[in-house]
Amino acid sequence: MLVEFGATKVLCAATVEAGVPRWRKGSGLGWVTGEYAMLPRSTNTRSDRESVRGRIGGRTHEISRLIGRSLRACVDYKALGENSILLDCDVLQADGGTRTAAITGAYVALADAVAWMRKRRMCPGDPLVNSVAAVSVGVIGTEPLLDLCYTEDVKAETDMNVVMTGGGDFVEVQGTAEGTPFDRALLNGLLDLATAGCAELTRLQAETLA
Amino acid sequence: MLVEFGATKVLCAATVEAGVPRWRKGSGLGWVTGEYAMLPRSTNTRSDRESVRGRIGGRTHEISRLIGRSLRACVDYKALGENSILLDCDVLQADGGTRTAAITGAYVALADAVAWMRKRRMCPGDPLVNSVAAVSVGVIGTEPLLDLCYTEDVKAETDMNVVMTGGGDFVEVQGTAEGTPFDRALLNGLLDLATAGCAELTRLQAETLA
Amino acid sequence: MLVEFGATKVLCAATVEAGVPRWRKGSGLGWVTGEYAMLPRSTNTRSDRESVRGRIGGRTHEISRLIGRSLRACVDYKALGENSILLDCDVLQADGGTRTAAITGAYVALADAVAWMRKRRMCPGDPLVNSVAAVSVGVIGTEPLLDLCYTEDVKAETDMNVVMTGGGDFVEVQGTAEGTPFDRALLNGLLDLATAGCAELTRLQAETLA
Amino acid sequence: MLVEFGATKVLCAATVEAGVPRWRKGSGLGWVTGEYAMLPRSTNTRSDRESVRGRIGGRTHEISRLIGRSLRACVDYKALGENSILLDCDVLQADGGTRTAAITGAYVALADAVAWMRKRRMCPGDPLVNSVAAVSVGVIGTEPLLDLCYTEDVKAETDMNVVMTGGGDFVEVQGTAEGTPFDRALLNGLLDLATAGCAELTRLQAETLA
Amino acid sequence: MLVEFGATKVLCAATVEAGVPRWRKGSGLGWVTGEYAMLPRSTNTRSDRESVRGRIGGRTHEISRLIGRSLRACVDYKALGENSILLDCDVLQADGGTRTAAITGAYVALADAVAWMRKRRMCPGDPLVNSVAAVSVGVIGTEPLLDLCYTEDVKAETDMNVVMTGGGDFVEVQGTAEGTPFDRALLNGLLDLATAGCAELTRLQAETLA
Amino acid sequence: MLVEFGATKVLCAATVEAGVPRWRKGSGLGWVTGEYAMLPRSTNTRSDRESVRGRIGGRTHEISRLIGRSLRACVDYKALGENSILLDCDVLQADGGTRTAAITGAYVALADAVAWMRKRRMCPGDPLVNSVAAVSVGVIGTEPLLDLCYTEDVKAETDMNVVMTGGGDFVEVQGTAEGTPFDRALLNGLLDLATAGCAELTRLQAETLA
Secondary structure, eight states: OEEEETTEEEEEEEEEEESOOGGGTTSSOOEEEEEEEEOTTSSSSOOOOHHHHTSOOHHHHHHHHHHHHHHHTTBOHHHHOSEEEEEEEEEEEOSSOHHHHHHHHHHHHHHHHHHHHHHTTOSSSOOBOOOEEEEEEEEETTEEEESOOHHHHHHOSEEEEEEEETTSOEEEEEEEESSSOBOHHHHHHHHHHHHHHHHHHHHHHHHHHO | OEEEETTEEEEEEEEEEESOOGGGTTSSOOEEEEEEEEOTTSSSSOOOOHHHHTSOOHHHHHHHHHHHHHHHTTBOHHHHOSEEEEEEEEEEEOSSOHHHHHHHHHHHHHHHHHHHHHHTTOSSSOOBOOOEEEEEEEEETTEEEESOOHHHHHHOSEEEEEEEETTSOEEEEEEEESSSOBOHHHHHHHHHHHHHHHHHHHHHHHHHHO | OEEEETTEEEEEEEEEEESOOGGGTTSSOOEEEEEEEEOTTSSSSOOOOHHHHTSOOHHHHHHHHHHHHHHHTTBOHHHHOSEEEEEEEEEEEOSSOHHHHHHHHHHHHHHHHHHHHHHTTOSSSOOBOOOEEEEEEEEETTEEEESOOHHHHHHOSEEEEEEEETTSOEEEEEEEESSSOBOHHHHHHHHHHHHHHHHHHHHHHHHHHO | OEEEETTEEEEEEEEEEESOOGGGTTSSOOEEEEEEEEOTTSSSSOOOOHHHHTSOOHHHHHHHHHHHHHHHTTBOHHHHOSEEEEEEEEEEEOSSOHHHHHHHHHHHHHHHHHHHHHHTTOSSSOOBOOOEEEEEEEEETTEEEESOOHHHHHHOSEEEEEEEETTSOEEEEEEEESSSOBOHHHHHHHHHHHHHHHHHHHHHHHHHHO | OEEEETTEEEEEEEEEEESOOGGGTTSSOOEEEEEEEEOTTSSSSOOOOHHHHTSOOHHHHHHHHHHHHHHHTTBOHHHHOSEEEEEEEEEEEOSSOHHHHHHHHHHHHHHHHHHHHHHTTOSSSOOBOOOEEEEEEEEETTEEEESOOHHHHHHOSEEEEEEEETTSOEEEEEEEESSSOBOHHHHHHHHHHHHHHHHHHHHHHHHHHO | OEEEETTEEEEEEEEEEESOOGGGTTSSOOEEEEEEEEOTTSSSSOOOOHHHHTSOOHHHHHHHHHHHHHHHTTBOHHHHOSEEEEEEEEEEEOSSOHHHHHHHHHHHHHHHHHHHHHHTTOSSSOOBOOOEEEEEEEEETTEEEESOOHHHHHHOSEEEEEEEETTSOEEEEEEEESSSOBOHHHHHHHHHHHHHHHHHHHHHHHHHHO
């Protein structure tokens, strides 16, 4: 499925494979991972292909791990059985917030994949125990803002990614002071904003899946 | 630009860079290269990312080189000046003929890029001296066919990719007997079919650019 | 310098180099980066050397980037001039909290290096505008705890790394629900605990440097 | 065996291994692959070793694949049984036409290896159903020429490699316009020349094997 | 264990693993290997991490192989059974003679590991049939000297590493003329010096293990 | 040039390049390096190409370094000027003693290259101040033997490579006990044998160059 947040476009796809990585074999439990990548022309200035450089950069690794971790929060491994779901998130066009768009879209792809598996009776139970959605929030000057586009992102003093369940609990909170360190009051303001944003995305995910 | 041939979808983008590779510096001549890649879920069964494996496979290399070679046939290096154009061809969905779709689409991206450069007076002359289009033709049983989709491709005895200029000359002819070797008569039949197919694509390219 | 937190031992060293990475040349601004690694026998079960595998793993990349980002919060790039400081953090023995120990120790190495540079008048001003310290906090059962050791870490429902300035502001907040997602009240409890822990470390850093 | 075409010298060797690649196991069918490489001093100006650069270049990959594909046209996989034959083609000295010399020589090495296997009753039937030979043809000015040496090759407007069976059918046709694109008449002239050249090589291969 | 020779500090650790490399499976014999590395700040001028460069340098490879070979001279593979012992030697601080310090310390780690295995009855017999120790000797001007530190090492005309058993036999002799080639008399002088040095280290190893 | 020692065949070639590696620029001194490789079919059982594995093995690195070091003992860097000579040693067929054959042959290639440079007045003086030759000696049972072939090599208790100048001094002595450690008397016997062998090779080198 193609997720669009403003000018950001991310293609999210789920792949189901029977079996799990070696370290998990025989446990009866499933596994979920993510892979994130950007097309070289997704940004304004073309970036080199990681396949051509022969190495995955630190940022790509970090986001792939974040996607996997976030989506695993939705899943009951036992009900999934020894199956793996791999979530590919490929950024076709980037204008800020690609990682949170990827997580939000990957949830829909995951839910689709689980429905497909259940129709084929491929898993022992219902592995989908939660939904997740993610937003980025930031501070421009002194004002907390939701979903910064690229030009805002560059100017932001603080950048925070928040992943929440449909029920309003936190799965991941990652806040970084790019400029001036932030105080507790500002942190609280950002968390309020993120909570409202995730609730709205949860509603849109449910609509898409219905 | 997004090229669609049946269910095959390829995103083609041109990037203009001032300067040329080191071995060409000071020559006053430009350069054109191609990079081809498939998204992991572009095929029916997911393939591993080349960035994750840390190596570009032989097939990817081969097609990237073919794209560069084909597009260079359109270009007067001197009129381009010491500038490089890089053509990215990313396959979003694959159903046969991805390399020929990539070349045909890359020409349109190249023509766009050249127009953009000329508006900015970035090159000394008009570097676009030709157009190119490409088709794949094959033999199913004993019958030559144009533009095989994936299920036909798998069954084909012979697979041939032909790149031609808008004027009807050959830039590249690559024919491979996957099964039974083919005789001269069959080769001639395939070349006739390819010539007609490329002429039709040349017409569509002109329409798109107009 | 060697940092010890319980059984965790991290060797932190700063290297000063004249010059900055290419993308920053001519800006008059300095740069700070981190590199993190674990000796293969620092953990209970030996892990393969990343040099032997030929690739740095995602976790190593992520922590190296975190260390660089955290320490850059201490530094006025302009006062540093076009110099780079590289912070090597090598884990000799690991028992939980290696990344926060690395950041806390790297600050001391950084402050030492800056003092050394100033004595030699290598930088135009005083680049050290802040101190940073870091702690990990977690939830065992439902109770927030400071500085988990490895056996606690494995059982933790939530794991949070917090980097703060000596003045009590946040530089980085990274909280992850390993098990059950956490609610806002629990998040607040963890932040309180982290604030107290970082204040204590700031005091110890000042003592060490004095 | 050592193949010499003018000043071009290629060492071709076949290695027989019981078993086939994983994706082919249990099929009862054999497999044939090629590996091509140039010694660093085989050309006039030394080229870097691919082992030292840590990557196989696109050209090497492409030729290795071509050699495998061409030689597979000789082989009945079922009669070969689940055995693999690997054809190593190492260029000791290069003066144009190394890939076609490699294919022509590899056929002799393959035929030798098959004879060796049959003597030991290692394969269920006679896997050698065809012979293959290859030539390069090109256009200097407007004249089609057989077997260009390096100085001719550099000047050629068009370069074409043709792989044919002993019976005169085509296995592979690869023609590239390096300069001016070529028309159908010129293509026909090149194919005539290649057909005659391959017939002569087929005769020489038979002599060598007798 | 931490070995110190003057200012040189090497951390040596043995890891026991059930099983042997694939090529040795089913033989009933054990195996011993070494891995050597230097921390980036172990030398006066920081060297790049090999994990970051993605390749192990020639010197690292060579020393790792030397350590493995030397320690295997102590071991009866049959008495070890199908177990592997991996000796990690990580240089924390380098001031000449790191490879010989690594071997001498690795022997103590190996003896410890073997004692640990025997207490758990993990090996069929007593695999430790010898001890080994190593020294470096060199020529400054015309005078043979034992255990050069870094500043001497740089000036040495000849550099020789000698590995000997506790019984006074040679396991490895590696002498290199860095400057003027050396004659037989000088070689004999160096070997006398090395023999005395290794005897002293053998005594110290026995003390440490007792 | 092609060196043959019994069934061992090594192709040795020298390449002269103006300029030296970066760390040596501006010193006025030249440099000499070696690169060693084995063709995959040079041994009885085919070994994988290092270019295909994407890594140079430890043994290849070690021998390349030994070749460079040995040949540098012949050269006056100042008389060579800021030029580099690269010695490629490619093993076509291996039957023991490939590294010593490579060194002995590389000297002849080096002497040729130096003569070629001097004719063109490319170097300020005569850089060739020594000749080098190398032999392998070993112990079968208790008897020292010169130039072991592969089947002897496998059985040898001790294996020693000795590189000597034409004047009879030692450049490199590398002795390894593969089985039982060796005593001083045996070491002396091996060194006598090596000295005689190198003297004979020095005579043959002079003949070849005359």
